[in-house]
Amino acid sequence: MQIHTPVLIxxxxxxxxxxxFQPGQTLSDRAIxxxxxxxxRAPSAFNLQNWRFVAVRSPExxxxxxxxxxxxxxVEDAAVTFILCGQHPRQGSLPSLLAPSxxxxxxxxxxxxxxxxxxxxxxxxxxxxxxDEAIRSASLAGAFLLIAAEAHGLGACPMxxxxxxxxxxxxxxxxxxxxxMLVAVGPAADGNxxxxxxxxxxxxxxxx
Ligand SMILES: Cc1cc2nc3c(=O)[nH]c(=O)nc-3n(C[C@H](O)[C@H](O)[C@H](O)COP(=O)(O)O)c2cc1C
Numbered sequence: 001m002q003i004h005t006p007v008l009i010x011x012x013x014x015x016x017x018x019x020x021f022q023p024g025q026t027l028s029d030r031a032i033x034x035x036x037x038x039x040x041r042a043p044s045a046f047n048l049q050n051w052r053f054v055a056v057r058s059p060e061x062x063x064x065x066x067x068x069x070x071x072x073x074x075v076e077d078a079a080v081t082f083i084l085c086g087q088h089p090r091q092g093s094l095p096s097l098l099a100p101s102x103x104x105x106x107x108x109x110x111x112x113x114x115x116x117x118x119x120x121x122x123x124x125x126x127x128x129x130x131x132d133e134a135i136r137s138a139s140l141a142g143a144f145l146l147i148a149a150e151a152h153g154l155g156a157c158p159m160x161x162x163x164x165x166x167x168x169x170x171x172x173x174x175x176x177x178x179x180x181m182l183v184a185v186g187p188a189a190d191g192n193x194x195x196x197x198x199x200x201x202x203x204x205x206x207x208x
Pocket of ligand 1: 015016017018019072157158159160161162181193194195196197
């Protein structure tokens with residue numbers, strides 16, 4: 001197995017969960033949207049793209065979010081803290097999501113129609129599976145967001161320590177939107193730990 005993109009491996013190996021951010025730093029709307037763009041290059045089932053991002057960046061909104069996140073200072077100190085949401089797949093949503101692939105000429109229209117029907121049948125009425133898909137998609141987007149931040153020299157930290165119901169209410173999330181994780185992003189301060197040691201692959205991988 002040869003290394004094709006060494007910088008990507010460097011980013012994966014260098015990334016760590018940043019606890020201390022430089023307070024008072026900001027990111028432009030353009031920078032925030034670029035991070036969202038890169039996060040959404042993650043795959044999603046059927047290309048559902050069932051993720052949504054609430055970029056919490058104003059001092060008032062960050063203070064509101066921090067109060068719902070066990071008072072974690074990084075929510076406020078980071079330039080932006082994303083509420084990364086996954087959506088339950090919506091019936092009938094795929095045709096418009098697949099249309100660009102059809103228009104680009106590589107997905108036959110009949111296949112798009114078949115996939116749309118298959119997705120509706122697969123998720124329809126299955127709340128558990130729909131929620132699982134919301135969490136899967138948002139988690140993959142979160143991983144890409146962490147790497148995108150690293151690629152821009154920014155620190156980032158995923159967080160599960162928050163009141164999901166409180167966040168959903170305070171930030172007006174829809175019924176079918178699950179706040180999966182918070183991701184604080186911004187210039188890191190000094191004093192952060194490096195990436196922590198991981199279990200040996202041989203202890204967690206089963207080669208069958
Ligand atoms: C889903 C998830 C939730 C996490 N929640 C928190 C959190 O609420 N607060 C926090 O300080 N770190 C949180 N972390 C960061 C983890 O503690 C961290 O990723 C882990 O210790 C490994 O550290 P490293 O990424 O720097 O190697 C979370 C990480 C993940 C993936």
